[in-house]
Amino acid sequence: EVGQTVASCLTGFGAYSEYICAPESEMTPVPPGLDPAEAVCLVANYVVAYQVLHRAAQVAPGERVLIHGAAGGIGTALLQLGQLAELEMYGTASTAKQELVANLGATPIDYKKEDFVERILSLTGDGVDVVCDSIGGSYVRRSYKTLRPGGRLVVFGGVAFAAEGILNMLWGNLILRPILNLIPDRRAALTYVRGDSKKNSSPEWVREDLSKLFDLLAQKKIEPILTRMPLAEAARAHELIGNASVKGKIVLMCNTA
The missing domain is CATH 3.90.180.10 (Medium-chain alcohol dehydrogenases, catalytic domain)
Known part of the structure; x- marks a missing residue:
């Protein structure tokens, strides 16, 4: 009205x-x-975060979740909603943003100084249940490697476009992702269409x-x-x-x- x-x-x-x-x-x-x-x-960030967690990944309490870009607008939304969902969270961020990620309930991983795949496997033993990947591109394959059996990779962004170019981003987001689903290892790679275009x-x-x-x-x-x-x-x-x-x-x- x-x-x-x-x-x-x-x-x-x-x-x-x-x-x-x-x-x-x-x-x-x-x-x-x-x-x-x-x-x-x-309107945008939290709707995307909510739908990535609850509509795409369908998370359950106690599950392990890796969040890329954890200190950004969608990343911090994912962390706050993840706390409410009682998730065990890990977040990639630069050194200057580690404290923020930790304060929002996640174990920070400095993606500039350490390999996040090795770090996740070291911290968890067998990987995570869900990866929220807003980067795309070359991150798709690496994110997939962090999944434990039954895990879900949700690709919902293309930040890699700026660093890797359109071809690498399209390769990871649109070509490699469906190929990964052909591997019979009980892991899934999903694409989430952002809330505003959905x-x-x-x-x-x-x-x-x-x-x-x-x-x-x-x-x-x-x-x-x-x-x-x-x-x-x-x-x-x-x-x-x-x-x-x-x-x-x-x-x-x-x-x-």
């Missing part, structure tokens, strides 16, 4: 603006009293999951890690993201000096 605070995942461009036009059917009401900056973190085929999933997440935020069971910046500094925000110098999420604020 008019004047109500709502949230939506856009499938295209235009979110860096003060006003947008979107179908009412794609709106999810935001409960009164929530911080808008914290609420907007849930919306058109399953809009009820996004609204249902986002509503659950808003309830968790209202109950203070989750707390988005974020940095607020003026909308006018959008270019600078992208520089920070590109340099991997951001912990959690950057939120662009309208009507700020």
Whole structure:
């Protein structure tokens, strides 16, 4: 209704603006009293994290989970939701972000200084049950090696595009992943379509999951890690993201000096 605070995942461009036009059917009401900056973190990052864990991997309490990019926007969401799901978590991150990962309940692994495959096998003995891989590319095969029998690799991102190029990313994400499923070793490699693009085929999933997440935020069971910046500094925000110098999420604020 008019004047109500709502949230939506856009499938295209235009979110860096003060006003947008979107179908009412794609709106999810935001409960009164929530911080808008914290609420907007849930719309993409936490919806993706929730669906990776609960719809794609279908995690169970006590399972071991490896999370790549654990200090980023989706990574920190995965860690917080993983704590609520009572998971045993391991997270890759750079040295400067190790403390954050540890504070969110995971064992940090410095991917720049150690081989995460060897480290996981050393820590666990036989590997993990789930890998949440937002990197893709060459990480797909290496992530798969960390799985124990019955484990699930969920590939849901393409960060490797910037470092490895489009061909390597496509090889890992689209070609190698289905080939791995032909290996009769009781391990599975899945592709998760991000929540914002999944919306058109399953809009009820996004609204249902986002509503659950808003309830968790209202109950203070989750707390988005974020940095607020003026909308006018959008270019600078992208520089920070590109340099991997951001912990959690950057939120662009309208009507700020």
